[in-house]
Amino acid sequence: MKIVYVGKVTKEFHLGSTVVNALRDIDLTVESGEFMAIAGPSGSGKSTLLNIIGCIERPTSGEVRIDGVDVLNLSSNELAQVRAARIGFIFQTFNLLPVLSVAENVEYPLHLKRERDGKAGKVASILKEVGLERFSRHKPAELSGGQRQRVAIARALVGSPSIILADEPTANLDHNTGTEILNLMKGLNKKFGTTFIFSTHDQKIMALADRVVELRDGMTAGDRCTT
Ligand SMILES: Nc1ncnc2c1ncn2[C@@H]1O[C@H](COP(=O)(O)OP(=O)(O)OP(=O)(O)O)[C@@H](O)[C@H]1O
Numbered sequence: 001m002k003i004v005y006v007g008k009v010t011k012e013f014h015l016g017s018t019v020v021n022a023l024r025d026i027d028l029t030v031e032s033g034e035f036m037a038i039a040g041p042s043g044s045g046k047s048t049l050l051n052i053i054g055c056i057e058r059p060t061s062g063e064v065r066i067d068g069v070d071v072l073n074l075s076s077n078e079l080a081q082v083r084a085a086r087i088g089f090i091f092q093t094f095n096l097l098p099v100l101s102v103a104e105n106v107e108y109p110l111h112l113k114r115e116r117d118g119k120a121g122k123v124a125s126i127l128k129e130v131g132l133e134r135f136s137r138h139k140p141a142e143l144s145g146g147q148r149q150r151v152a153i154a155r156a157l158v159g160s161p162s163i164i165l166a167d168e169p170t171a172n173l174d175h176n177t178g179t180e181i182l183n184l185m186k187g188l189n190k191k192f193g194t195t196f197i198f199s200t201h202d203q204k205i206m207a208l209a210d211r212v213v214e215l216r217d218g219m220t221a222g223d224r225c226t227t
């Protein structure tokens, strides 16, 4: 099943009188359950493409369907619902809320989804999946970078989204920790069938993906399956 369809997408940014063509005519189809990387040099459009798939940014032109829903025709309220129900985000800088405990950070998306029942149980079971069950009362500042990213992975997964988008999830981690985090993501992808799309410049991290789509100057420069 097609989970993401991006058709002829362009994105222009206007900076005074200059126009930056961040994406030019991008076509991309992602099947449910894929574990794929978006690669490419700095400025090639990786974050812009992830933000468009994540319904955080609108393209200048083109078509975007997430789980069969044409998201460009939705109101901002409806978009917020699509994001809450179907998409989880993982960021380079973890983006945890420092005043909340690990468990409270992970529970946060369930509030956005207005879930009433069983929140504590879901949080506990997902913290176990990422190996942090003993840290639920800790604050993010008391954790290592790798542990913080595990909290962010748990937060992205707790609402059972169909897609997880991760923009350079390993860029602030040392190589071994980055590899551990990627392998954790891959294990969760296989176990739950959640589609993962992540960006990276790191060749070794890229090698762990089942498919690599390469961007150059806002255009697709390659699409290869590695499995
Ligand atoms: N909000 C913005 N306003 C103006 N230009 C932008 C904006 N966001 C991105 N751009 C431009 O669009 C192009 C693509 O940027 P993008 O952030 O998607 O690249 P990237 O591949 O994620 O790079 P990096 O690897 O450095 O994160 C760049 O030329 C960038 O300067």
Ligand SMILES: [Mg+2]
Binding pocket: 046, 047, 048, 167
């Ligand atoms: Mg980027």
